[in-house]
Amino acid sequence: MNFLFDPKAGKKAVNVTVNQDLLRQAREAGLNLSAALEEKLAEEVRAIRKARWQEENKEVIDAYNRSVEKNGLWSDGYRRF
Secondary structure (H helix, E strand, C coil): CCCCCCCCCCCCCCCCCCCHHHHHHHHHCCCCHHHHHHHHHHHHHHHHHHHHHHHHCHHHHHHHHHHHHHHCCCCCCCCCC
16 A cells, blocks of 8 residues: 555646756656656655654654663563574
């Protein structure tokens, strides 16, 4: 499932500026420009959201890591590896 964006949402025409040589090579390769742009945009948005989430939760993550360093994991006595 893709919760990043609604894949059923309509399409919107946009104008973009692209390096001419790169565009030529992409077309020669038969690349679907719209699909490639959507895929790359999704990757970028995902990375930005991840970084924001990590920053927003930094204090809690750091506190948890300190707790694990100090006390270990609750399952440490049960692990066999």
